[in-house]
Amino acid sequence: MAYDDLRQWIAALERAGELKRIRTEVDPILEVTEITDRVSKSVGGRSALLFQNLKGHPGSQLLINQFGSARRMNLALEVEKLDEVAERIRAFMDVKSPQGFLDKVKMLPMLAEMGRFFPKTVSTGPCKEVIKRDNLSLLDFPVLQCWPKDAGRFITLPCVITRDPKTGKRNVGMYRMQIYDERTAGMHWQRQKVGAEHYREMLRRAAAQSMWGQPPSAVPASESRQSSDPARAAVDLMARTSGGSVLVEGVPSGKMEVAVAIGTDPAITFSAIVPAPPDVEEYLIAGFLRQKPVELVKCETVDLEVPASAEIVLEGHVHLDELRTEGPFGDHTGFYSLEDLYPVFHVSCITHRKDPIYATTIVGKPPMEDGWMGKAVERIFLPLMKLTIPELVDINLPIEGVFHNLMIVSIKKSYPGQARKVMNAIWSLGQAMFTKCIVVVDEDVNVQDVGEVTLKVFNHIDPERDIQFTLGPVDSLDHASRLPNYGSKMGIDATRKWPSEGFARPWPDEILMDEKTKALVDKKWKELGIE
Numbered sequence: 380m381a382y383d384d385l386r387q388w389i390a391a392l393e394r395a396g397e398l399k400r401i402r403t404e405v406d407p408i409l410e411v412t413e414i415t416d417r418v419s420k421s422v423g424g425r426s427a428l429l430f431q432n433l434k435g436h437p438g439s440q441l442l443i444n445q446f447g448s449a450r451r452m453n454l455a456l457e458v459e460k461l462d463e464v465a466e467r468i469r470a471f472m473d474v475k476s477p478q479g480f481l482d483k484v485k486m487l488p489m490l491a492e493m494g495r496f497f498p499k500t501v502s503t504g505p506c507k508e509v510i511k512r513d514n515l516s517l518l519d520f521p522v523l524q525c526w527p528k529d530a531g532r533f534i535t536l537p538c539v540i541t542r543d544p545k546t547g548k549r550n551v552g553m554y555r556m557q558i559y560d561e562r563t564a565g566m567h568w569q570r571q572k573v574g575a576e577h578y579r580e581m582l583r584r585a586a587a588q589s590m591w592g593q594p595p596s597a598v599p600a601s602e603s604r605q606s607s608d609p610a611r612a613a614v615d616l617m618a619r620t621s622g623g624s625v626l627v628e629g630v631p632s633g634k635m636e637v638a639v640a641i642g643t644d645p646a647i648t649f650s651a652i653v654p655a656p657p658d659v660e661e662y663l664i665a666g667f668l669r670q671k672p673v674e675l676v677k678c679e680t681v682d683l684e685v686p687a688s689a690e691i692v693l694e695g696h697v698h699l700d701e702l703r704t705e706g707p708f709g710d711h712t713g714f715y716s717l718e719d720l721y722p723v724f725h726v727s728c729i730t731h732r733k734d735p736i737y738a739t740t741i742v743g744k745p746p747m748e749d750g751w752m753g754k755a756v757e758r759i760f761l762p763l764m765k766l767t768i769p770e771l772v773d774i775n776l777p778i779e780g781v782f783h784n785l786m787i788v789s790i791k792k793s794y795p796g797q798a799r800k801v802m803n804a805i806w807s808l809g810q811a812m813f814t815k816c817i818v819v820v821d822e823d824v825n826v827q828d829v830g831e832v833t834l835k836v837f838n839h840i841d842p843e844r845d846i847q848f849t850l851g852p853v854d855s856l857d858h859a860s861r862l863p864n865y866g867s868k869m870g871i872d873a874t875r876k877w878p879s880e881g882f883a884r885p886w887p888d889e890i891l892m893d894e895k896t897k898a899l900v901d902k903k904w905k906e907l908g909i910e
């Protein structure tokens with residue numbers, strides 16, 4: 380029974396006792412954050428909040444903290460445990476190449492099931508109840524200023540939809556948007572994300588078009604690699620640390636179509652943060668998660684499709700030759716991410732439901748709502764990681780490790796040096812490349828128990844021997860790396876060292892009481908009168 384839209388999801392939250400309506404007047408500037416932060420940090424992340432009386436926005440409603448606990452994350456994906464999603468993925472991947480007729484017959488339901496998840500385009504939907512081309516303003520919505528030193532108001536839970544100019548495939552990514560004025564906003568796709576790659580591909584095309592009058596596919600590779608390539612100039616400029624608003628000199632003006640859906644059913648919202656391979660459409664992932672296809676409608680002013688039941692849809696363009704200072708913004712690292720140059724989104728049309736509900740989140744010091752989304756990603760991706768790293772037993776991204784700072788993994792070690800092989804595999808696996816510190820332990824260590832990890836890891840290592848450094852891309856939010864987006868990473872091999880790894884000393888046993896003595900004391904326990 381998939382949720383068809385945000386409203387069904389809100390009703391389900393309310394039925395489950397997981398929603399609080401707030402009727403007292405609250406300011407979207409800072410005040411919503413302070414309230415939500417207290418709720419996030421109380422036991423169990425307490426509940427989702429529906430603010431119904433927002434200062435300066437009479438009649439508006441704002442939903443926050445919808446994913447902010449293990450229970451709500453399970454409700455969002457309609458499972459008892461997230462392992463069920465992992466299990467469904469595993470079942471899918473288990474399909475062997477059919478050997479005979481019977482095997483082929485067995486495969487049919489699986490293929491039919493896959494077909495059930497593809498998005499469907501429908502002629503219209505609730506997101507078209509109100510269509511505004513003129514007199515529109517991003518400031519109509521109760522967009523938050525989250526933290527005191529934020530550069531302004533930020534849309535924090537937008538599903539940003541772009542199209543790959545090469546393949547025509549759509550991508551949905553969650554990239555925050557700083558509101559500059561009624562019609563413009565920042566487009567914070569970090570350079571390693573799929574939206575940013577679509578933008579660069581548009582730049583390459585526009586550059587090739589202006590230099591050679593034809594798209595890059597028609598230009599000989601030797602020519603397109605010339606250093607005077609204006610697309611390179613723009614990419615290089617994006618690599619700079621910061622600056623004011625700039626028009627990128629020498630880059631042909633051009634536009635890239637972008638649509639943004641805010642307030643979708645929870646499977647779509649969640650799919651926008653999932654670190655999926657670039658060529659897998661998130662609409663399909665959402666269909667898989669909710670076991671029902673996503674219904675899409677065409678946009679009014681751009682050639683993109685958006686979820687038909689979205690509360691709010693922003694349509695518009697990113698100009699290829701324009702970058703603008705974005706940030707600072709109080710980020711999920713617990714620190715402000717610094718200002719940097721990002722593309723600018725110009726709104727051409729806003730469509731929305733009647734009385735739209737604005738869905739948002741705040742990030743800051745963990746634990747917060749996004750931490751629970753990250754935990755869901757961790758559970759769901761484990762079986763996928765095992766495809767390329769079969770020795771993997773379990774992983775833990777502790778919430779205070781803010782996704783990219785710390786990953787603890789246990790492995791079944793079968794040959795010398797395997798822990799280092801696993802580190803390198805993780806550093807080359809999609810967005811796991813950002814992991815600043817990877818700790819590898821043997822399979823007998825429970826990675827979910829950070830106390831046990833601390834005890835065993837720091838007992839087992841000879842730091843100079845067991846720490847591996849490497850250089851590579853780091854998260855844009857890393858404020859300590861030597862350069863933005865580029866820095867070092869560290870792996871700790873805390874597995875037991877073998878003679879074949881040059882460790883000749885004996886390895887001590889872990890202290891464990893024998894079963895006989897334990898049973899004896901169990902029997903006597905009451906008599907001892909200690910409790």
Ligand SMILES: Cc1cc2nc3c(=O)[nH]c(=O)nc-3n(C[C@H](O)[C@H](O)[C@H](O)COP(=O)(O)O)c2cc1C
Pocket residue numbers: 535536550551552553554555556567568569570571572573574651652653654655740742749752810
């Ligand atoms: C609340 C929230 C806010 C996020 N904001 C950003 C952002 O501003 N920029 C960004 O590049 N990634 C951001 N992310 C992470 C991306 O959504 C995530 O990396 C996603 O996998 C990107 O999708 P893509 O692989 O299709 O590009 C955010 C994630 C969450 C949960």
Ligand SMILES: [Mn+2]
Pocket residue numbers: 550551552573655656657659661
């Ligand atoms: Mn994607």
